[in-house]
């Protein structure tokens with residue numbers, strides 16, 4: 001069968017520097033109060049990296065300390081230390097830790113080939129969810145996405161879907177991202193992430209929600225410049241939807257860890273199964289680094305060389321990554 005195209009994914013391990021977060025998004029089951037949250041020790045982080053040798057990407061996913069709070073400097077220093085640790089292990093950190101000051105973003109960009117911050121969305125439904133989450137205000141999110149563009153940081157953003165927003169609001173949010181991309185060109189990927197309730201048992205998307213997801217993917221593909229990769233996490237929709245998801249415009253399945261830290265009730269499909277299903281339809285699954293190849297030339301030379309080494313690591317361990325679901 002002729003190959004129809006390449007779908008990418010990133011073998012990844014998630015490190016959580018802290019669950020302490022000064023925001024209180026109403027849907028969040030990840031956060032702990034800042035003063036009661038344990039901090040991930042460097043020795044623990046090393047052990048997690050050593051246990052996952054094929055995970056080229058290290059997703060640093062952290063709760064947030066308020067700007068100006070006395071604990072902010074220590075929190076940020078720890079993000080830097082964990083990023084440096086990932087590099088020492090031959091891995092590539094990708095930090096998603098909320099809005100950063102210019103100084104903080106510049107410092108992390110020397111260690112992180114790419115970073116991320118979800119736009120999440122706009123409109124009354126999002127405002128209701130984020131009444132006690134100052135860093136989730138639309139103004140703050142847009143300023144952060146602009147800042148990343150101005151600084152030339154390859155960036156991942158996205159929308160959280162299914163929290164009460166309308167299709168028209170999804171469309172407006174996609175227009176905002178398209179405008180940002182036309183100004184700065186830094187959005188390497190946009191994640192379209194269905195919100196899923198917590199609990200012991202996964203609650204799968206209803207057929208109407210599946211259709212809305214497919215329509216949103218198609219709309220995103222139409223509105224966003226062609227170089228922006230579209231991603232949706234494969235554990236948050238029924239695996240049988242895979243062909244339609246790809247036909248609608250998805251080109252990337254994101255960083256896949258053994259567990260989803262944010263949605264622990266939703267197991268990741270085995271990568272070997274994803275590969276098989278894709279091959280059956282004429283698609284190839286290809287491992288990538290956290291920064292997509294088209295943005296490698298944006299990186300400082302030392303970091304670019306590390307990314308090139310990371311890509312070679314991926315090529316040498318891809319069979320192992322499939323087998324161990326990394």
Ligand code: SF4
Pocket residue numbers: 021022023024025028029030031062063064133
């Ligand atoms: S910012 Fe993230 S960690 Fe903090 S409360 Fe909101 S969803 Fe949870």
